[in-house]
Amino acid sequence: MDTKTPLLPQSESTMLRRPSSRKLRRFHIAAFIAVLGLFWLGWTWQCPDPSHNHGRAEESKVPLEIHIMSKCPDARDCLQNLVLPTMQKVSDKVDFRLSFIGKTTDEDDGVQCMHGQTECLGNILELCAAHVYPDPKIYLGFTMCMSRNFDDIPKKDLVEDCALEHGMDFDKINHCVSQDDGAYAMDLLRKSVERSAEANVTKSCTVRLNNKVRCIMDGGDWSECEGGSKPEDLERDIKSLYDASRGWAE
Template identity: 30%
Template sequence: MASFNGYHHQTFLLVFLILHTILFQYYYISPCNAQNEKVDLTLYYETLCPYCSYFVAHNLVSLFTNDLISIVNLRLVPWGNAAVQSSGYFQCQHGSGECLLNMVEACAIDVYPDTYKHYFFIQCIESLAYQNREAEWQSCFAQLSLDSKPLFDCYNQGNGRTIEVQYAQETSQLNPPHAYVPWVLVNNQPLHEDYQNFISYICKAYRGTSVPAVCSSSESIISSFRDEETGTAQQACYAGSQQNLTSFVPTEILQQSTEVFN
């Protein structure tokens, strides 16, 4: 009898160890759990704010060059300090060209859902914008070998406007409200004026085991961007600032894509 009970005890222990191993792999190693460990990085911005353009084109790219994107859910929201008028038209801080590009980038996020594709398309546009060459934005299709038709369809058929209205509502409901753009959140917590140190915040927030090397190096601290000519710190485009406010009446992108930048 003792031998029989011992056999069952050993069998129970064996089954327990097998189940424990399976559960450990499922909860701690499974792709679903790894996805849940990612850090959310959200950027609220507008396309022709020079500080937004610089941040998107030159700072955010480090997510990809340092392999941080493997632990980050990147979300871009191109609306910023724009407004929806009572007429239903959009009004943007840096003029009609900004309204157009906000909608173009909203469409890019929608029709190129892969993060790499829409980010690098947007990065291309924002690099041009920072050089005051935003009217050349359509050259980014060829540079990245992207089919332009889905984006044109999104814009011309009104889907882009629908997405922008959703972004407008989301931006207006931020708590605390955004005071300026770029407005950067890590796991829904705004970084305020320290937004350029986003890598440090990502590294601190990450709870997974696949820690990118940059999180253990001095590169996780980003020095503030300074204007090359004045040497003064450049930070943001403030909400409520009156710059080049004009009503934007969307028509087909091929008819107006150069006119709005003049």
């Protein structure tokens, strides 16, 4: 600012400039600094650094990762019956990630998808949606919308309708898909597929909680769902892990 506000109220500044002994002047200045120091110390005690608290909150979130294929009916049912209902209750407690299943090769731009190249493009569209709109509450809705009509993936009308339904800009998603002649989006898919492979995930849909398999839907049936396959079961486990990470466990 161009105008500087004096540290002392005007009346006190005037008082300090009046003829007085040096000792008296020094006493007033020292007293003011002492009061200011005590005020600042009290403020820091009562108001910790919010960025420090935010960092701790982020660290305590529970990893929840869903591995899917965009044109897979099991992915649709898994999202609709387990993942979305759970996220509606505990999205603030999880570090959510959506990954895709495929196979890296030296052909087909480096990735093959079980349901063909249209599925690869569907995977890319959903990855780009997550990249452009990183809030899971937004991009998960878009992914669910696409999954409900997975036979139509990647038709433009479907993508535009799902983007509009969830307040997303289709042009931004399309830019991600076409950036660098498609190389950028293809790299997103390749890294996602490699991540699933490193986790030894081969079935869509696989739900991993805290970096461990929590549930698998394959062929319309749940398996490896220790603790249950209902949203309230997954919600309970997430809350338990979250509380434990923050030292709240009994």
